[in-house]
Amino acid sequence: FTFGGGTRLDVGSDTRPTLTVLPPSREELQQGTATLMCLANKGFPSDWSLSWRVEDSSSSSSSSSWEQSSSPGVLQKLDGLYSWSSTLRLPADQWRKVGSVTCEATRGSQTPLRETLRRDQCSQS
Template identity: 75%
Template structure:
């Protein structure tokens, strides 16, 4: 799950990259619209679901928050940073 907080205006989008490449549209993704908070700024969330076999093949997953007039905010999680179960 990717959470983005304290953004403005409301038209930011969240997108996913696997190993630095844009994720396939066939992957299961869900996104929330921007939610106006009490401070006048917005928050968003996006969830990416990967089958276990695909998760084992990727080295990193990146969430990118972007809006046309502002620099993108990027956060990358490397698979080896996650606990194995």
């Protein structure tokens, strides 16, 4: 609910979203780009944020310098919970060097949620 000049009131209990990381498509990789998507479903309230960590397959180093974007939370009218998505784009040749990608959902001081996708588990890698 929004009152007056924009004071928002969230009614409900904290609910941790479920994370799913989707790999790039084979067709997209053939065109030289890799887009990964992180879906966060059924969380509450709306201020969870998503971020990415990319692990190089040849070392334990990580990088977050790739293009990232996140959507604002979308309220599901049926259950009053929110869903978000975030995309990570990197060149296909860099994707082939990746060991894993991790999507992390954070909210305040709560323990972050993480979902990791290993490139060698993807059929189109």
